[in-house]
Amino acid sequence: VSFRYIFGIPPLILVLLPVASSDCDIEGKDGREYQHVLMISINDLDTMIKNRTNCPNNEPKVLKKHACDDNKEGMFLYRAARKLKQFVKVNNSEDFNLHLSRVSQGTLQLLNCTPKVIKSLKKNKTKLPSLGKVQPTKNLEDNKSVKEQRKQKSLCSLGILLQKIKTCWNKILRGSKEH
Amino acid sequence: MTILGTAFGMVFYLLQAVSGESGYAQNGEFEDAELDDYSFSCYSQLEVDGTQHLLTCAFDDPDINSTNLEFEICEALLNVKCLTFDKLQDMYFIKTKKFLLIGDSEIYVKLGGRNITSKKLNIVEIVKPEAPFDVRVIYRKGANDFLVTFNTSHSQKKYVKELMHEVAYRQEKKENDWMRVNLSSTKLTLLQRKLQPDAMYEIKVRSIPNANYFQGFWSEWSPTFHFRTPEITGRMDPVLLTISILSFFSVALMVILACALWKKRIKPIVWPSLPDHKKTLEQLCKKPKKNLNVSFNPESFLDCQIHKVDGIQARDEAESFLQDTAPQLDESEKQRLGGGMQGPTWPSEHAVITPKTFRGDSPFGRLAGSISMCEALVQPSSRSPDCREGGKNGPHVYQGLLLGPGTTNSTVPAPFPFQSGIPTLNPAAQGQPVLTSLGSSQEEAYVTMSSFYQNQ
Numbered sequence: 001v002s003f004r005y006i007f008g009i010p011p012l013i014l015v016l017l018p019v020a021s022s023d024c025d026i027e028g029k030d031g032r033e034y035q036h037v038l039m040i041s042i043n044d045l046d047t048m049i050k051n052r053t054n055c056p057n058n059e060p061k062v063l064k065k066h067a068c069d070d071n072k073e074g075m076f077l078y079r080a081a082r083k084l085k086q087f088v089k090v091n092n093s094e095d096f097n098l099h100l101s102r103v104s105q106g107t108l109q110l111l112n113c114t115p116k117v118i119k120s121l122k123k124n125k126t127k128l129p130s131l132g133k134v135q136p137t138k139n140l141e142d143n144k145s146v147k148e149q150r151k152q153k154s155l156c157s158l159g160i161l162l163q164k165i166k167t168c169w170n171k172i173l174r175g176s177k178e179h
Numbered sequence: 180m181t182i183l184g185t186a187f188g189m190v191f192y193l194l195q196a197v198s199g200e201s202g203y204a205q206n207g208e209f210e211d212a213e214l215d216d217y218s219f220s221c222y223s224q225l226e227v228d229g230t231q232h233l234l235t236c237a238f239d240d241p242d243i244n245s246t247n248l249e250f251e252i253c254e255a256l257l258n259v260k261c262l263t264f265d266k267l268q269d270m271y272f273i274k275t276k277k278f279l280l281i282g283d284s285e286i287y288v289k290l291g292g293r294n295i296t297s298k299k300l301n302i303v304e305i306v307k308p309e310a311p312f313d314v315r316v317i318y319r320k321g322a323n324d325f326l327v328t329f330n331t332s333h334s335q336k337k338y339v340k341e342l343m344h345e346v347a348y349r350q351e352k353k354e355n356d357w358m359r360v361n362l363s364s365t366k367l368t369l370l371q372r373k374l375q376p377d378a379m380y381e382i383k384v385r386s387i388p389n390a391n392y393f394q395g396f397w398s399e400w401s402p403t404f405h406f407r408t409p410e411i412t413g414r415m416d417p418v419l420l421t422i423s424i425l426s427f428f429s430v431a432l433m434v435i436l437a438c439a440l441w442k443k444r445i446k447p448i449v450w451p452s453l454p455d456h457k458k459t460l461e462q463l464c465k466k467p468k469k470n471l472n473v474s475f476n477p478e479s480f481l482d483c484q485i486h487k488v489d490g491i492q493a494r495d496e497a498e499s500f501l502q503d504t505a506p507q508l509d510e511s512e513k514q515r516l517g518g519g520m521q522g523p524t525w526p527s528e529h530a531v532i533t534p535k536t537f538r539g540d541s542p543f544g545r546l547a548g549s550i551s552m553c554e555a556l557v558q559p560s561s562r563s564p565d566c567r568e569g570g571k572n573g574p575h576v577y578q579g580l581l582l583g584p585g586t587t588n589s590t591v592p593a594p595f596p597f598q599s600g601i602p603t604l605n606p607a608a609q610g611q612p613v614l615t616s617l618g619s620s621q622e623e624a625y626v627t628m629s630s631f632y633q634n635q
Contacts, residue, residue, distance in 0.1 A: 028281075036303075036392040037280045040337050088258075095230060098276055101257040106281045109255075115184075 024074025024113035029176040034169050038106050041099040042162050048096055055156035068168035074111055079121060080165045081107035087158045100158075103165070216240060217248075217288055217296045222307040222396055226336045228274065234302065235272040236264065236286065245269055248290055255284040255302065278302050280338065306395035308333055308342055311365075311384040316406040318371075325374070325408075327367040329384045329401060334365075341389035345397070348382035350375060351405070363389070377410035 028034055049055075068076045084104035088097050221236035236250055250264035250271040257277040264271040278284075280303055287297045313330040327346060333339055346367050347357040360367060374380065384401040388394055437445065 032392045033281050036338065044337075094276070098257055102279060105257060105279055109279070109282050116181075 023072070023117040024078050024111045026074050026077070026111060026172060028110040029172060031169075031173040031176070033106065033110060034173065038103055038169070039166070041102045041106075042166055045096065045099050045103070045162055046159060048093075048099075049155050049159040049162075053152050053155045053159070055152075055159055068164065068171055073168055073172050074113060075117060075121075076168055077107050077165065078111050078113050078117065080161060080168070081105075081111070082121070083161060084158075087154065103162070107165070216243060219250075219286075219288065219296075219298065221286065221298075221300065222305050223278075223302045224307055224309065225278075225280075225338050225393075227309065230276050231274050232276065232278050232302075233272060233274050234264075234278075235270060237270050241269065248288055248295070251287045251289055253285045253287065255279040255282045303392060304394045306339055306388050306393045308339060308386045308388060308395070308398040310399040311344065311386055311401040314382060314384055314401050314404040316369075316380075316382060316404055318406075318409065323371040325369040325371065325406070327369060327382065329365055331365065331386060333386070339388055339393045341391055342386040343389050344384055344386050346382065346384050347400075348380055351379040351381050371408065374408045376408055379405060379407050381405050 081104045084100055084107075088100050088104075092100075218239045219236050220239060221234060224233040224235075227233045234252065238245060245266075249266075250273075251261055252264070252273065253261035255278065256262060257279055259277060262273055262275060262277065264273045283299050283301050285297055285299050288295045309332050311329045311331045313328075315328050317326045317328070318324075319326055329344075329346075331342065331344075333342055342363070344362055344365065346360045346362065348369070349355045349357045381403045382405075383403045386398045387396065
């Protein structure tokens with residue numbers, strides 16, 4: 001009777017393994033890449049955004065869904081880095097886009113996520129706060145102002161996202177120092 | 180499923196690593212011997228032109244025909260997969276903002292579109308800083324040193340900010356080896372005493388990344404700066420010169436004074452000598468008149484007249500005696516004493532010495548009031564029976580100076596025996612008159628100061 005229980009163990013292992021293992025490993029935990037490259041680009045982007053916009057304090061709902069939870073830092077950074085690519089499409093200066101790309105690509109370079117995570121993230125693509133449908137406007141001036149407003153909103157969201165990425169990196173580095 | 184997938188992945192990776200691609204190497208080392216001819220080296224310069232970076236590569240063998248050869252960099256780029264180098268003579272370079280600065284890149288050497296060789300390197304590990312500039316040397320007279328300052332363009336950059344600098348200096352004519360100093364700041368102090376005076380020096384600076392994240396090679400040397408060290412002049416500071424001269428003369432003066440006043444002033448204070456009583460007496464006592472036949476010379480044995488006096492009257496008499504002529508006094512006293520030699524006579528007028536007289540007084544103080552050793556006070560009322568007996572027993576004669584208040588009751592030493600006919604002093608009998616007289620004969624024993632002097 002007792003050795004029948006042995007047959008239940010392998011399935012249990014298969015079920016529990018994904019829970020116990022980390023979804024995304026972070027390679028740059030010593031912080032050198034973040035401090036010497038990523039942080040410079042994040043700060044430059046933050047400066048550019050503040051110079052151009054006057055953002056409200058409220059956070060978009062889309063960004064509230066994902067947070068840098070404990071043991072989920074890698075996943076958050078992966079999602080945030082992929083989201084940054086969407087902002088590259090917005091009509092910005094070359095330097096702005098390059099910094100954005102550096103943060104996005106550099107973060108992804110330092111993460112080693114499991115294929116499962118990658119697959120699940122691809123399925124649940126979250127979109128940026130909707131810029132709103134393009135309403136037919138009576139004149140070109142109104143059209144331009146609407147576009148400008150949308151750009152402002154987008155940049156504000158980007159600013160918030162960048163701050164979240166910065167906070168999450170700081171959390172990771174603090175944790176690695178404590179260990 | 181997860182475990183199976185992981186296992187397959189590991190096997191596939193191992194297969195790939197073992198098979199190895201041709202030309203795969205780290206840090207520019209090639210394992211394939213056939214491709215040694217196409218070995219090349221590269222260095223990067225970040226933010227060399229605004230935000231643009233520069234990557235420069237060249238073949239190690241300058242004889243290579245690089246006519247149809249191309250360089251290409253792939254991976255670790257922003258928004259693009261690969262970038263092609265530009266060619267300038269034998270150098271291949273690329274100027275772009277699109278370096279990711281994280282992770283390794285692959286550089287391919289292509290001939291007609293076909294990869295000949297490749298090299299994996301990290302852009303941040305082959306950084307060559309820009310050369311420092313504006314090297315200056317300022318001589319600080321007050322501190323007796325040289326302040327070396329220089330400037331670097333990397334202080335304004337975002338990425339490669341922390342550098343290690345090397346300052347090299349040497350004397351121009353002597354062609355010595357360079358003296359080298361490493362520092363992380365842009366200021367250096369050279370001490371004057373470590374440099375040759377009145378010599379021409381040359382100095383230059385170069386930099387290298389601090390190896391915190393960015394690593395690489397030494398930059399080119401800065402332009403050489405020349406400076407001359409001041410000569411050591413004989414001129415001293417005027418104030419210092421004045422002070423040194425004054426000090427010298429002060430010391431010389433003190434030495435001269437010390438030598439001159441050593442015996443008289445300094446030595447008595449530093450090493451006081453025991454007072455000589457005879458000399459002290461000479462100093463304290465009044466100088467006797469010429470007519471007075473008195474001498475403190477221990478070699479001189481003069482007859483001294485001793486008179487019996489009465490207290491205060493004795494003092495007056497003593498003073499008046501001083502005023503009288505000495506020879507008259509001596510002759511008269513001699514005659515009296517001469518008569519006194521035959522028998523014990525007690526001339527009341529004679530001055531004698533009594534211990535009582537000196538009680539309570541300092542001997543020298545009392546002596547200062549007396550005119551001579553030979554004068555003393557005596558109580559005329561009584562006669563000392565000892566005087567009579569003294570003749571039998573060989574009385575002792577003293578000159579009163581040796582009897583102090585402290586010795587009134589003590590037995591006075593008498594080194595010489597007294598011959599008959601001469602009364603003696605009896606210190607034990609206080610208040611009793613004591614008559615002493617000196618014999619005229621020099622052969623008689625006198626207990627004089629001279630004997631004490633000689634005994635000493």
